Amino acid sequence: MAGVGGGNDFQWCFSQVKGAIDEDVAEADIISTVEFNYSGELLATGDKGGRVVIFQREQESKNRPHSRGEYNVYSTFQSHEPEFDYLKSLEIEEKINKIRWLPQQNAAHFLLSTNDKTIKLWKISERDKRAEGYNLKDEDGRLRDPFRITSLRVPVLMPMDLMVEASPRRIFANAHTYHINSISVNSDHETYLSADDLRINLWHLEITDRSFNIVDIKPANMEELTEVITAAECHPHQCNVFVYSSSKGTIRLCDMRAAALCDRHTKFFEEPEDPSSRSFFSEIISSISDVKFSHSGRYMMTRDYLSVKVWDLNMENRPVETYQVHEYLRSKLCSLYENDCIFDKFECCWNGSDGAIMTGSYNNFFRMFDRNTRKDVTLEASRESSKPRAVLKPRKVCTGGKRKKDEISVDSLDFNKKILHTAWHPKENVIAVAATNNLYIFQDKIN
Amino acid sequence: MSLENQESEAQLESEEEKQDSQEKNSNPVKAEEAKLKAKYPNLGQKPGGSDFLMKRLQKGQKYFDSGDYNMAKAKMKNKQLPATGPDKNLVTGDHIPTPQDLPQRKSSLVTSKLAG
Numbered sequence: 029m030a031g032v033g034g035g036n037d038f039q040w041c042f043s044q045v046k047g048a049i050d051e052d053v054a055e056a057d058i059i060s061t062v063e064f065n066y067s068g069e070l071l072a073t074g075d076k077g078g079r080v081v082i083f084q085r086e087q088e089s090k091n092r093p094h095s096r097g098e099y100n101v102y103s104t105f106q107s108h109e110p111e112f113d114y115l116k117s118l119e120i121e122e123k124i125n126k127i128r129w130l131p132q133q134n135a136a137h138f139l140l141s142t143n144d145k146t147i148k149l150w151k152i153s154e155r156d157k158r159a160e161g162y163n164l165k166d167e168d169g170r171l172r173d174p175f176r177i178t179s180l181r182v183p184v185l186m187p188m189d190l191m192v193e194a195s196p197r198r199i200f201a202n203a204h205t206y207h208i209n210s211i212s213v214n215s216d217h218e219t220y221l222s223a224d225d226l227r228i229n230l231w232h233l234e235i236t237d238r239s240f241n242i243v244d245i246k247p248a249n250m251e252e253l254t255e256v257i258t259a260a261e262c263h264p265h266q267c268n269v270f271v272y273s274s275s276k277g278t279i280r281l282c283d284m285r286a287a288a289l290c291d292r293h294t295k296f297f298e299e300p301e302d303p304s305s306r307s308f309f310s311e312i313i314s315s316i317s318d319v320k321f322s323h324s325g326r327y328m329m330t331r332d333y334l335s336v337k338v339w340d341l342n343m344e345n346r347p348v349e350t351y352q353v354h355e356y357l358r359s360k361l362c363s364l365y366e367n368d369c370i371f372d373k374f375e376c377c378w379n380g381s382d383g384a385i386m387t388g389s390y391n392n393f394f395r396m397f398d399r400n401t402r403k404d405v406t407l408e409a410s411r412e413s414s415k416p417r418a419v420l421k422p423r424k425v426c427t428g429g430k431r432k433k434d435e436i437s438v439d440s441l442d443f444n445k446k447i448l449h450t451a452w453h454p455k456e457n458v459i460a461v462a463a464t465n466n467l468y469i470f471q472d473k474i475n
Numbered sequence: 476m477s478l479e480n481q482e483s484e485a486q487l488e489s490e491e492e493k494q495d496s497q498e499k500n501s502n503p504v505k506a507e508e509a510k511l512k513a514k515y516p517n518l519g520q521k522p523g524g525s526d527f528l529m530k531r532l533q534k535g536q537k538y539f540d541s542g543d544y545n546m547a548k549a550k551m552k553n554k555q556l557p558a559t560g561p562d563k564n565l566v567t568g569d570h571i572p573t574p575q576d577l578p579q580r581k582s583s584l585v586t587s588k589l590a591g
Contacts (some may be wrong), residue, residue, distance in 0.1 A: 119537050
């Protein structure tokens, strides 16, 4: 069966699942972000409880040539705590909204994690040696009496059990009045941007007491507010370019060389709307929940409620490709509005070669689109198909009257099982899918 | 009314019905919109606009007036003030919140189950 992501005879197989199996999911355990690092060796997750868990891929061993390296826990730490802003009477959730890795420059790994208000730079380093034979202190740490010391010795480095330590190196706080939805590391590896509903700030990774405001769409009179910023990202190669998307379904590309305050966009991407299809829901379902540049930097992808669109940066008036994620939901918009599902923010991602894209849906389904063959597939992250190396069977949602044997009808979909966060390994066909409190890892079948 | 008129009226009605169902089939979104408007007739003159955006911006807002709280505590010796209802999360000016009512803001000291 032809699949998506790597040509013919391509199939996805179950590899691992992390997390508890119990029915009762604690709110804190809900995964809120998933991100591979630049090499794909590390996979980070953030949750609603403010915790970060990092998995590391084990080296491929000669003993088990059929299993590509598995991801095992490398480090876990509490990144953010719940806070209360007494001045504004505002409760600040500890939920990790986004994690972004910095490119690796030395033995340590660095990542940025953010909640609604504060961004933190974390250093994750390994310690596998310990110095022994100090002059001024005992083996158990007690200070020795300096007058009793009669000889000098050189401390020796002795091996110890590997310890992975995470420490907060920078805390970037107090720069956002509204809720941070995005962070993005610049290609210059020195700066990064953070975006909230109305403003975007540019930071230097070394400087925490100052940031530059580069976009401000707050109207003078809040009654005139018509749109908010929903996502922002730096261009992967051009350090002066970034984009931000809005709740009205538009994307603005800005060039930081043009002005200090990029309120005027350099490019404006919007697909013209068919006026006859305008409804109460139009604006809500056009709101862009995620924007991602392709690795090449030539394209960008946006996710709105029902579709994923690929845009050529050289063409502003319409996307070059549009993929329907779950068009059958169009006839369910009323109830999706009532249960707030219409406001769910789905993310999307590219594969390493930009040849395929992936995004989540409901009922623990996720969708993949092959840009070259135009084939698409719907797969499910479930415990039922979680035997090692079990091939995932494509799923189909039936919209009409007659339901075929393996299909599921729209009315049977579980809207509480949403896949909002997915990530694709930067080089290989390995994907991480967050299904509420469980993290699934799938790999391509090794033939 | 003559028989002819009755027949033509009946024809008109069934034609309208056909048109309606055709519209519904060709535009499910319009049908959904009609459903929503029927349920909530006062819903938004500005479709998906300011109200929903303002709600998004105000996420996390909790109101607690320590002045009210302390004044009420002082008076409470004599009167029984209305206590909180079943929805403990909504703390408004109607009743006096007590420390037990306010949701606990504890951080999760438990390690994530993903690391288990």
